[in-house]
Amino acid sequence: MLEQNNSLPPFPFYFIRHGETDWNSRSIIMGSKDIPLNELGVKQAHEASHLLENELFEVIISSPRMRAKQTAELIAKKTHKPILFEERLVEINWGEAEGMPVDPTKSIFDDAHRPKGAELFSAFQQRVVDAISAVLLRKKLPLIVSHGGVFKALTHHMGYKDLSSSNCMPFFFTPPIGSTKAWGVCHLSKNDETGLH
DSSP: OHHHHHHSOSOOEEEEEOOOBHHHHTTBOOTTOOOOBOHHHHHHHHHHHHHHTTSOOOEEEEOSSHHHHHHHHHHHHHHOOOEEEOGGGSOOOOGGGTTSBOOTTOOTTOGGGOOTTOOOHHHHHHHHHHHHHHHHTTOSOEEEEEOHHHHHHHHHHTTOSSOOOOTTOOEEEEOOSSTTOOOEEEETTTTEEEOOO
């Protein structure tokens, strides 16, 4: 686990999941489908932009999927930060399960029982880690705008068992201090930190 924690470049970053979509509200699997924000999702992005207005990120790096792109654009409008798009930050592809109701008995981490045509979690996680590593190596403090599955893959890689993110809830990640510490994950609106100690 320690090797995984150290494989991300040790630079801080912000992360926010996109705002709500109609498919989110109906618990329908989106995956690679390009679904826009709904009215609540737009409101959530506006609220997040106010929360992030005085944070110190320098650039917004977004998934190009419509729901993330719209969220990033609303935040950029308020914060006056440039947006770059990164294809590797798109949500996991769920194959034939996309458009179907979420099954709470199925786990994103289970590679042994994937729907037909779905991306393996192991490959998805490597894609996410590679993308975020490349972003961090630019050495400009980023706000990453992406998806719930991306957040799960990232935090699972850091050693967290099953953290999840609500729509448009911003987090601040701080790198490990020393060889035995985990990445810090700070929930901005509650200003609390979760870590492995």
